[in-house]
Structures are given as C-alpha cells and as structure tokens.
Amino acid sequence: MKGITLILFMFMCTAVYAQKPGKLTSGEMKYSAADSIVTDTENNTIHLYGKASFQDNNVSFQADNILIDKRSNKIIGTGLIVVTSAQAVKSHADAKNRILRYTIGERVVTIE
Secondary structure (H helix, E strand, O other), X not given: OHHHHHHHHHHHHHHHHOOOOOOOOOOOOEEEOOOEEEEEOOOOEEEEEXXXXXXXXXXXXXXXXXXXXXXXXXXXXXXXXXXXXOOEEEEOOOOOOOEEEEEOOOOEEEEO
C-alpha cells in the first residue's frame, strides 16, 4: 500500500511541474518577485517587490520593484535593472534614477 501511495505521489508531482518550455502565447505574461506580489483589483495593478522579474513575448527584464498597470498596459521598474531580452533599449545619457518604462506589446524598453 505504501509503495502504491509513493508511486502515485511521485506521478502527481511530476505531472504538476512538467511544463513545456517555449514562447508565451499572445498577450500572456509571466512575472515573479522574491519578497511579495500585491494585486490591487480596484486599480487593476500588480506590484512586485524584491528581485522582481517580468516577461512577455517581446521583452524580459528584472528590477528591484515592478508595477504592472493592466488598464494602461504600462509597466514601471525601479532599482537595479537588468534587461535580458528586448528588440531595443532606449536610455538617456543622464539616466540616474534607474526607472524602466515599458508598454505591453511594444518591443522597446526605455530606461530613464
């Protein structure tokens, strides 16, 4: 009986985590944060705190904190920023505030 339970448990665990890697579907996004994720349903925003990351079909980046505004499709990242994938990154010569701006669906990330 214990053997069957163990095999069943192992099967369930592998089935849950077996996902095909690949591109996201149109309009799909992935995000994560080490500290916390706060969803504000009233304002339709998602706040990612601490080692936050964002990915969609066009870009992938990390920042200390990220704000996703689903109403305007705008994303703002603050803190230490690492852009891991984008068609273009625009940056001002005097960019000191380290603020990343991105509009969902575009292929350009701007760092101010």
